[in-house]
Amino acid sequence: MKPVNFDYARPSEVASAIRYLAQDGVSAKIIAGGQSLGPMLNMRLVQPDLIVDITAIEELRSVQDRSDAIVIGACVSHSDIEDRRVPDVTRGAMASVASGIAYRAVRNRGTIGGSLTHADPSADWISILAALGADVTLNGSGGSRTIAVENYMVGALEADIAQSELLVSITVPKLSASARWGYYKSCRKTGEFAHAIGAFLTDPDRGVSRAVIGATETRPFVMTDAAALIGDGRNPERVFDQDAVGRLCESLGMTDPIDRQTHVVALRRAIERAH
Amino acid sequence: MNTVSLIANGRKVSADVEPRTHLADFLRDTQNLTGTHLGCEHGVCGACTLLIDGAPARSCITFAVACENAEIITIEGLDDDEIAAELRAAFTREHGLQCGYCTPGMIVSARDVVMRLQEPSEHDIRVAMSGNLCRCTGYVGIIRAIQGVIEDRRARGIAAIPGGGRTSLGPAGAGRAGAVARASAAARIALKTDASETTPAPSHSASLSADWKPQMSFNQSFVVSHPVDDVWRFFGRIEDVASCLPGASLAGAPVSGHVQGRIRVKVGPISAEFQGAAEIDRDDATRTGRISGSGKDKRSGSATRGLVGYAVKPGENPGETRVDVSIGYTLTGMLAQFGRSGLVEDVASRLIKAFVANLEARLAHEARGGRSETLSLPVRELDAGSLISSVVFGRFRRLFARLFGRN
Numbered sequence: 304m305k306p307v308n309f310d311y312a313r314p315s316e317v318a319s320a321i322r323y324l325a326q327d328g329v330s331a332k333i334i335a336g337g338q339s340l341g342p343m344l345n346m347r348l349v350q351p352d353l354i355v356d357i358t359a360i361e362e363l364r365s366v367q368d369r370s371d372a373i374v375i376g377a378c379v380s381h382s383d384i385e386d387r388r389v390p391d392v393t394r395g396a397m398a399s400v401a402s403g404i405a406y407r408a409v410r411n412r413g414t415i416g417g418s419l420t421h422a423d424p425s426a427d428w429i430s431i432l433a434a435l436g437a438d439v440t441l442n443g444s445g446g447s448r449t450i451a452v453e454n455y456m457v458g459a460l461e462a463d464i465a466q467s468e469l470l471v472s473i474t475v476p477k478l479s480a481s482a483r484w485g486y487y488k489s490c491r492k493t494g495e496f497a498h499a500i501g502a503f504l505t506d507p508d509r510g511v512s513r514a515v516i517g518a519t520e521t522r523p524f525v526m527t528d529a530a531a532l533i534g535d536g537r538n539p540e541r542v543f544d545q546d547a548v549g550r551l552c553e554s555l556g557m558t559d560p561i562d563r564q565t566h567v568v569a570l571r572r573a574i575e576r577a578h
Numbered sequence: 579m580n581t582v583s584l585i586a587n588g589r590k591v592s593a594d595v596e597p598r599t600h601l602a603d604f605l606r607d608t609q610n611l612t613g614t615h616l617g618c619e620h621g622v623c624g625a626c627t628l629l630i631d632g633a634p635a636r637s638c639i640t641f642a643v644a645c646e647n648a649e650i651i652t653i654e655g656l657d658d659d660e661i662a663a664e665l666r667a668a669f670t671r672e673h674g675l676q677c678g679y680c681t682p683g684m685i686v687s688a689r690d691v692v693m694r695l696q697e698p699s700e701h702d703i704r705v706a707m708s709g710n711l712c713r714c715t716g717y718v719g720i721i722r723a724i725q726g727v728i729e730d731r732r733a734r735g736i737a738a739i740p741g742g743g744r745t746s747l748g749p750a751g752a753g754r755a756g757a758v759a760r761a762s763a764a765a766r767i768a769l770k771t772d773a774s775e776t777t778p779a780p781s782h783s784a785s786l787s788a789d790w791k792p793q794m795s796f797n798q799s800f801v802v803s804h805p806v807d808d809v810w811r812f813f814g815r816i817e818d819v820a821s822c823l824p825g826a827s828l829a830g831a832p833v834s835g836h837v838q839g840r841i842r843v844k845v846g847p848i849s850a851e852f853q854g855a856a857e858i859d860r861d862d863a864t865r866t867g868r869i870s871g872s873g874k875d876k877r878s879g880s881a882t883r884g885l886v887g888y889a890v891k892p893g894e895n896p897g898e899t900r901v902d903v904s905i906g907y908t909l910t911g912m913l914a915q916f917g918r919s920g921l922v923e924d925v926a927s928r929l930i931k932a933f934v935a936n937l938e939a940r941l942a943h944e945a946r947g948g949r950s951e952t953l954s955l956p957v958r959e960l961d962a963g964s965l966i967s968s969v970v971f972g973r974f975r976r977l978f979a980r981l982f983g984r985n
Contacts, residue, residue, distance in 0.1 A: 304619035304638075311580060311597030311643050312760035332847060334644070336749040340847070342620035344598075346877050347914040349847045353760060354597065356644055358752030378748045382633070386741030406622065406709025407690060411633040412640060412749040424848060424924075460846030461926040497620065520924040555949040556927070558797075564801025569980065 306344035307528040313356040317363070317442050317471060325353045325444050325467035331355055333469065335363075335378050338413035341419040363416070366390070371377045374440075376475045384411060385410060390479040393435055395578060396484045396504075402429045414499060416470045419455060423495035429456050430517030433487055433525045436501035437475045443468035453515075453525040462568025482506035483572035488518065489565055499562075501531050501570030503577075516552065516566050524555055543574055554570070580758070582642045582673050586611060597643045602626045605652060611966030613653035613682050617711070620915075624710035628652045630751035633744060634690045646755035653682035661689045664730070668723035676714030679787035683710050688724045692731065696738040700725060786870045792906030796923050799902040800934045804941040809899040810865050810890045812941060816858060822936035822959050823929065835859060840873070845925055850875040850913060852882060864909060865890045880911030901931035903930065932957040 308395035309487050314320045316445045324331050327463040332351040335358055343349045359362055363378040366389050373392045375384075383389050384403035404410055404427050413423075417441060418428045440449045444467050452473070459462050464470065478484070484504045500517030514529035526532060534542035545567055582599075583592035586609055593608035607610040616650075617625035621639040626879045627649040628637050656662035667676065667687050669674070675681045684707075691698065691706045703724050704717070712720060732738075746753060802809050804855055813819060816832045825842035840853040841922065867890075872883040884907035893900040905926060917940025936955045 304602075306598040308598055310760050311758065313758040315645075315754075315757040319757070335639075336752075337639055337641065337644070338621065338636070341600075341636075341641075342622075343847065345600075345620050345639065346878065348850075351847075354641075356758075358644065358749055361753070363748075364753055378745070378752070380747070380749050382741075382744075383747045386744065388741065388744065388747060406624070407623065407638050407706065408627045408634040408687065408709055411630070411635050412748060412751070424921075431615065450645075450864055458928060459921045460848065462846075493705050496807055497749065512595055520921070520927075550962065 306343045307347060307350045309344075309351050313359045315359045315361070317360055317469060318355050320355055320360065320469055321444055323353065323466055324469065326353075329353050331466070333357055335414040335417040336380060336412035336461070336506060337417075337419060338409045339423065346460065355454050356545060357469065363374070369530065371531045372474050374474045375415060375475065377472060378414045378468045379416075381405075381410035381413050381525035382416065383408065384415065392416075392475060393437065394478050394482055394484060396431060396435060396478075396486065397475070399578070400427050400486055403427065403488065404494075409494075415473055419452065419473070420450075420470050422458070422460050423496065424456070424459050424521055424523070425498070425500070425518040427488065427499045427500070429453075430488075430500045430502045430515050430523050432473065432475065433517070433523055434486070434504045434513050434515045434554045435475055435478075435515060436504070436511060436527075440472045440474065441468045442471050447471075449474070453523060456522045458521050459480055476509070478504070478506050479508035481508050482511075483577045485575075485577040486574040487569050487576060499565040499569040501533055501566070503570070503573055505528065505533060510571075514570065516548075516570055517557075518569075519557065519566070524552070543571055545571060580643050580645060582649060584642070584645050585649045587651055595642055595818045596661065599642050600638050600644055601628075601630075601640045601650070602637035605650070608874050611654055615682055621709075623680070623683075625680050625683045627686045627710065629686060629756075631744075631746075633742060634686050634751035635750050640751065643758075644749075646752040646758075647749035651752075652687060656685065656689070659689070661692050661731075662726070662884065664691065665689060665723065669720070669725050674715060674719040674720040674722040674723040675712075677684045680710060680712045680714075682738065684712065684720060688720070688727075688740060692727050693739055693978070694742050694746050695728070696734065696740075698728065703728075707754075725978060763980075769849065775776055776799045785864050786872075786885060790883070790885075792883075792885060793908045794795065794922065795904065795906035796926070798927060798930055799900060800897045800930060802901065802934065802937060802941065803897065804899060804945070805897055805940075806865070806890060806899040808936075808941060808945075809901065812863075812892065812937070813867060813888070814860060822933050822934045822940060822955065825937070828930045832858070843920070843925060843929070848878075849911075850878055850880065854882075875911075875913065878912040880909065880913035882910075939970055 330352040334356050336356050354555040358378050363445045365376045365378040375389060379389055381401045381404045384397050389397050411551050415428055418426050437452045438449050439452050439455045443465055455463050467515045478560055488503045489499040490497050491555040502515040504513045512530040512534050514526040515523050517523035548567045549563055552566055580597055581594050583594060591609055598773030602614050602616050605614055614628055615625040616638055617623035619638045621636045626637040629632050631648050661687055665685055687707055687710045703721050754915045815836055817828055820826045820828050828837055828839040835858045838855045840851055842851045851889055852873035852875050854871055856869050859868045867888050869886040887904045887979045889902045891900050935957050939956050
C-alpha cells in the first residue's frame with residue numbers, strides 16, 4: 304500500500320500551481336488535504352508523475368465575506384466549516400452537513416474544494432451546495448470562470464475541470480432570515496459514503512426554491528425551481544408528492560425500485576426534518 | 579528525496595524521504611516512533627490517527643512532506659498529557675483494549691472527543707469514535723471509558739473546548755512552510771514505460787464455469803435508428819463492434835468466437851487497462867448473443883470476469899432497433915476495494931452511450947455506402963461525462979415540466 308514514486312511541488316501562488324499543471328507530457332495531480340486522493344495513491348489506482356500540493360497558497364485557505372455571499376477558499380477544511388471558523392451564512396446548513404462528513408480525523412484535513420473536484424456522487428458537499436445554489440470559481444492559464452456547483456460535476460469522479468485549471472473558491476449565497484433547509488443522507492454506517500441523499504432549500508425572500516436528490520450513480524438531480532415539489536417551505540410535507548418524485552427518479556435512469564425508494568425517502572426526510 | 583523537518587513530540591526532527599512517504603512511515607522508519615500503528619493504510623481503520631497541529635488526522639494518508647514545520651504528537655508524546663493519562667486509566671479499568679493494535683489511534687481520537695464535546699450522549703460518543711475500528715472489544719469498554727472520563731472532568735468543572743481551540747483555516751498541518759519547487763526527476767520519468775506497449779496480451783481461456791455467478795449485475799438498453807437486420811448483422815462483425823467501443827482494441831482476428839484484446843477505461847484520475855480474452859456466441863434464431871470474458875489490469879492489480887448478454891429486437895418505431903444488454907461481473911483487487919457498484923454502472927452507461935454514438939455513425943456511414951476506413955468515429959476516448967450529462971439534463975427539464983406543470 305505505497306504510492307508510486309512521484310515528484311512533489313508546493314507552490315505558494317495560484318499562477319505557479321497552474322504552470323505546474325499545464326506542463327506538457329507530465330501527469331500532474333493536485334492535492335489539498337489528500338483524504339480522497341491519498342487512498343487512491345496508496346492503492347496505486349492513481350499513478351501521477353507529479354503531485355502539486357496547493358495548501359501553501361494562502362488565498363485558498365481564506366474566506367471573503369461579501370454583502371450577499373461568502374467566498375470560501377478551496378482548501379478550507381470540513382472541520383473549519385463544522386467548527387464555524389468560517390462564518391455561517393446558511394442558517395447552520397453547512398456546519399451541520401460538515402459535521403457528518405466521514406470522521407473528525409478526516410474532516411481535519413479534507414477540503415471543500417477537494418471533495419467537489421473528486422466528484423464522488425455520494426459525497427456531501429456536492430448535494431448540499433447544489434441545494435444552496437453555490438457557484439465554483441476556477442482559474443486557468445486562460446483566465447477565470449464561475450459555474451453553478453451542480454454543473455461542475457459531470458459524472459462519477461469527473462468534474463468539469465481542465466488539466467491546467469484549479470478550483471480556487473466556492474461562493475455560497477447568504478440565506479435570508481425566512482429560509483428553510485433540510486438535508487438527509489442514508490448511510491448504514493456512520494461516516495461512510497451515502498447510499499442516498501435528499502436536500503432542499505426554500506428562501507421565499509430571495510425567490511429561491513431548490514431540491515436535490517444526491518448520491519445517485521452520477522451527478523445529483525437538481526431541481527432549480529422546486530416550488531411545485533416543496534411549496535413555500537412553510538408546510539412542505541403537505542405538498543411533497545412521493546409518487547411524482549419516484550417517477551422523476553425513474554425517468555432519470557434510476558431503474559432499481561429499492562434504490563428509487565431510498566432516494567425518495569431521503570428527500571422526504573430532508574423535508575420532514577427541515578431547519 | 580526531500581528533506582522533511584517537523585516537530586515530533588516536541589523535538590525538532592528532520593530526515594530525507596521520498597515525497598510518497600506518508601507521515602506514519604516517516605515517524606516509524608526514520609524516528610523509531612513505532613507507537614503509531616498502520617492497519618488498513620487507506621484511511622479507513624483509524625489505527626494511525628495522531629495529532630497534527632493539535633488536531634487528530636490519519637497519518638497513512640498524509641504525506642510527511644506536506645507536514646513541513648508542523649507539530650506532530652504521537653501516542654509516545656501523550657505520556658504526560660492530562661486527558662490521555664485519565665483515558666489510559668479508564669481504558670484499563672473498563673477493559674477498553676485487548677490486543678492493543680487499535681489503542682494508539684483510539685486514545686488520540688478519544689482525547690479529542692473528551693476535549694471537544696461538552697456533554698455527549700453514549701450515541702454521540704459512538705458516532706464520534708466511529709472512525710476507529712477495534713476487532714476485539716465490541717467497543718463497549720472503550721465507550722464506557724470515554725464516557726467516564728468526560729463525566730469526571732465535567733464534574734471537576736473542566737469544560738469542553740469547542741473546535742479543540744484551532745484558529746487557522748485549511749488542512750491540519752498545512753500552511754506552516756513556504757513553497758517547494760519540484761525536484762528534477764527527468765531520469766525516472768524516462769525510465770517509466772507504458773506496460774501496455776511492452777507486455778503482450780496474456781493468452782488464456784475466457785470461458786466461465788457453468789456455476790459462475792456474478793457479484794453484481796445490471797441491465798441497460800438502447801435504441802439505434804437502423805433496421806434490426808442491419809444491427810444484428812453488424813453485431814456479428816466482432817472487429818467492427820470493438821472499434822465502436824472507445825479504448826478497446828483486439829490483439830488479432832477472432833478465431834471461432836474466441837478473441838483477445840484489451841480495453842482502456844479512464845474514470846477521473848483512475849485509468850485502468852484490462853487485458854484479456856472473450857468468447858462470443860450468437861444465436862440467429864433468437865437474435866441474442868453472449869460474450870463471456872475475463873481480464874486483468876496489471877497496473878492496479880485488479881481482475882474482472884463478466885458475462886454480457888444482449889438481445890436485438892425491433893424498436894417502437896419502424897426502422898429502429900432496441901438492444902437490451904444484461905451485464906454481470908465480478909471485480910477483484912484494488913479497483914474492487916475502491917469502487918462501489920454505482921460507479922461501475924455509471925462507467926458502463928457512459929461506455930454504452932459512447933458505443934451507441936459510434937455505432938450510429940458507423941451504420942449511417944455504411945448505409946450511405948461509405949467504406950469503414952474513411953469514417954472518423956465521434957467518440958474515441960471515454961471522458962464523455964459532459965456529453966452524457968447534457969443529454970440527461972435536457973430530458974430531466976422536460977419531464978419536470980410534465981410532472982409538475984411548470985419549469
